Amino acid sequence: MNLAQLAAFSPVISISGAVLLVMLTIAVRRNFALVSFIAGIGILASLSAVSVIWNHSPVQVTPLIRVDNYGLFYTALVFIAGLAVMAFCYDYFKDREGENEELLLLILTALLGASVLVNSSHFAAFFIGLETLSVSLFVLIGYSFERPKSLEAAVKYLVLSGVSSAFLLMGMALIYAQSGTLEFSGIGDYVANQQAIDAMVLTGIILIVAGLAFKLSLVPFHLWTPDVYEGAPAPVTALVATVSKGAVFVLLLRYFLTGGGYLYSSILTVFSIIAGVTILGGNLLALLQTNVKRMLAYSSIAHMGYLLVAFIALGSIAPKLVVESVTFYLVAYLITTLGAFGVVSILSTITTEAAEQSFYQGLFWRRPWLAAAFTLMLLSLVGIPLTAGFIGKFYIFAAGVDGRLWGLLLTLIIGSGLGLYYYLRIIVVMSMSPDLDTYEEDVPARTWVSSATLTVLTILLVWLGIFPERLITLIQSL
């Protein structure tokens, strides 16, 4: 490894360093605030490493990792999301009994896995990254083990994730058997040079898609999602919804772009069907929920479906617009989801998760700023102007129209119509008169770290909704 490669790899190295440092600190002295602080600094250091190597030419660090602006952008995104999750975790866990310090360690390892994942150019790195991420998530989901739901969710995720990894490995093996290489670009060359459709490779790709669809919770691989979202502590849910899904989607896109997966039209047909049922299924099932966390889970399923619409356009339009659309949408989705779960975690008390709708009744009049932030997040999920979600939806439309995916776009419109109903229902509940008897005695906990983070997220959401040009320029330069 030469110096340039070492520099290019520095964000991942520094986040690993942070992991070690946090581990040692915990061994010496258990102090939640201190450990949180060190972990936060660790992420900031990794972010500054990203900014230093930003805009350098792409570097191949060993055959496994390729560091380019595309990967770095997402690395930064994942780190920032991790930072926000940590802020929510701090207020959520600071007053709880038990040993909460390892939580931060696990978040850092999850981020490490995600950053390897988004930069990988080889099946091995792909798998290592994904497993590092998933293993950290098992533990995080079950972190409040005194709540039975949390433990159940962790076990469920563990089993299903294991199965999906098995699919993934089998798919990789099949592709390797035919092409003789594990590198994405090598596979791309192989696929491009084949005259006829190679059944083995096709099967392999389909198995990989199935494996990744588990992680992205696309219908019909979505069954774990609502339970895990409901069971996991709110900030951890935010991590699952943003970092894990975002990183996996980025990898999917990179693999398809360099691995030539989009050259098989049948794969795109499979994706079209998945996207259609994901949009409809997610939205229809969300209608039935009264629990806010489960509702957000189904809504995130639907959003992955929307994102797939842009992804499928890959078959017929220039990849540049697809990458741009997906990236913008992911940024908007990350901000919105973090914000929404941030609100849930701020509202949660030591004894109960703020998942039932009764928690939100009259929020507008009890805690107007929090309610306003949540309303904006929900409107962004709907895709209403003034929020980043609108520009994201506009991008999906642009990519879809360019790729002439009329059927999928109509499905998307129907899905959004259904979606409106359950998002608005929460807004309605928030605008009702507060039920004074129930909540008079509970004094809101002091949550200024989370509140500050939420404020920043809300401002970003509106800012990107009104002035998206800077981000667009940045994304275009990737």
Added chain:
Amino acid sequence: MILFALIAVLFFGGIAAWFSERWSPDAPRWISLLILAVEALLVFLQYSIIDPVDYMTAGGFTAWIADLKWLWIPRFGISFHLAMDGLSLLLITLTVFLGFMAVSSSWSEIRNRQGFFFFNLLFCLAGTVGVFLAVDLFLFFFFWEVMIIPMYFLISIWGHEKRTAAAIKFFIFTQVSGLLMLLAIVTLALIYRGNTGIYSFDYFDLLETTLAPDIAYWLMLGFFIAFTVKLPSVPFHTWLPDAHTQAPTGGSVILAGVMLKTGAYGLLRFVIPLFPEAAHQFAPVAMTLGAVSVLYAAVMAFAQSDLKRLIAYTSVSHMGFILLGIFSWNLLALQGSVVTMLAHGISASALFMIAGALQQRLHTREMGNMGGLWAKIPQLSAMTLFFAIASLGLPGLGNFIGEFLVLLGAFKVNVVLTVLSALVLILAPVYALIVLQKAFYGPLQQSYQLSDFGRRERLSMMLLVLSTIWLGLHPQTVLNVAEPSLQQAMNCCQGIEQ
């Protein structure tokens, strides 16, 4: 710059009104009044800029009074482009005028959370003004959606007993149809890029797009559905009676008076100029829908026992005339549509204000529970008579001029539909007079202790009466302002008419 101020004053004024609540619970309404006064001043400034000579040199974009263009999202050729012509000026004037009425009718009706109420009211007006000014399609869609949110809050927070369902229904109808329009807008812009190689969402650029006939037809449908949902016309009208019935009076005034007009404005500004051939081909269908709305809604209105629901159906009926007029696409019918927009805005708002005043006094909207009110509240009853007669189209009042011109213009295009629509001249008196029969004549049902109109209500009503009479007796002022822009819109599609 003044165009931007027209929107910004309302928006930031709304925020000011919201925060002034901390200062005193009654401050928001005074602030709103002040903001509307400033806005009115800006609108009058616009009138003074009009130079009527300019219009005679038709061709080009001389019908535009003011223009403002800032880059917004250059990536897609989207700009913050506002422009004003006579049509938008008239509608903005209506918006501001009814804004005053909405504030007046909410003055004592809204007692809780006044700050947020007046914020939503002004925000809604800001969105509407934006819709009337935007000539970038992306920006237009932006305002189109932005205007729904505050209206949603107005209905869902300060509405009546079934407000939640009504508000959600309203939101879903407009949003889903809006997405169809977004789809059409994006497709149009991408076709433009396919033809010229550059992205643009600018109205004036897209006017020159060449489209294959079948694509044009589909795109036209996307816009048409969005606008007829908002208008509304049969079969997309079902949200309106619910939304109106449940909305607070101020909300109803804005909804009936201004928001419905955005649908008509969209048809006039976008659907026909952008897709002249397709619209021409589609005109028989649209005109039939218009005629069906006119008649069906009139019959439905007669069948209602809830006063606000009845008025809501009369709105649908009047909007049918507008649809009929716009798709007749000749100057007479278009002028008629514009006058109907203004006259209906005024008369429907007045009727909603009366219904609101009655509800505030009687706590019911059921006409079955009223009766014999004339003896108790003569002024209110007389006003009801006046506006009921105005809305049935008595000559000398605004609505007559509009409907007459529409029928005159439509007759040249489609005799059968015009004759059928004219039947409403029989139905309208029936539904208008039934209100008076049930609620105001006959024996008094209960012994109420009722107060007649107060000073504020009397003043608002007088203003509405005067403007209706003025529209009826001297419509020429309005016709003159609207003519250049209508003439210009017709120029784009001249080839088709022959």
